[in-house]
Amino acid sequence: MKTSQRTSACQCIKEVLNHGNMEFVEAIRREQQILETPKNKSDKNRLPDTSFIKQLGRLGETLQQAPKTVVLACSDARVPVLDLFQQRANEVFEIRLEGNVASTECLGSISYAVEHLPTIEGIVVLGHTGCGAITAAVDHYLSPKPEATTVEGSIMSLIKTIIPSVDIAASVLAMNSQSEQDAVLREALDRRKLIGTAIFVNAAAMAWKVQAFIRGLRRNVPVWYGVYDLASCRILHADLDRRDGSLLFGLGDAPHVTELNEVAQILVKYLQKMNNFDAAKFSTNGHNRQTQAAWEMLSTGGAPSAT
């Protein structure tokens, strides 16, 4: 792309963003006008629950921050944190970083939220299918490359944080392959299965890390984890009670570090059950309709529908 073309494109999206903010202010102004009409008498109940004024106050007002949840999620633009939990402005304290890694900076933000925002009732670590950061970590695990430049070095820092989860997933996959096929080489690991398993292990591992961290704070709140499936839009977690290779709907409790192997085991069993489906649904293609069928089978206990 030529420099002039790039500048033009940047200006275009900049204008879109500026216009968006003007529209936002205008929407609040319109809500304010509704409240200012004599028959409404400033009754906020006249406004729909989705109104900005209910969440953020009137223009000129600054409300207290009052989120009930901290969500540590990946930066992936396909993971709409507020929408997928049906939450609104001022209800979620969002921390977003590629691979939803609980870096030192993230833990600092969590510390602030838990200790200074009494409205916080729980913390969610949210992974997602088709995660580019996990995919990059798996690819690096399978064929390590040296750190060449500063930019690559900073990405490597992210990848290094994810590698322990990949390692757990790989060990469990290798163990299973050994018992079934009597021949295991790291190179033989199914990349797609490794990505699928590592996504769950990483979300669970980061939740464990957060839970261990907040034990040292002045206030304690529960920590949960889940994986948002881009195709079905559902959140899933590994069933650590039955341990039969089932994924359950919704958020799960942050596991103990000793249970991370179990999480990997469950995913490996799950992917084996779904072998006819194509484990790629957990890797790069977030739009595979087979995920929906897999979900239906898990949730109903019946056979997957032919989609």
Ligand SMILES: [Zn+2]
């Ligand atoms: Zn991601």
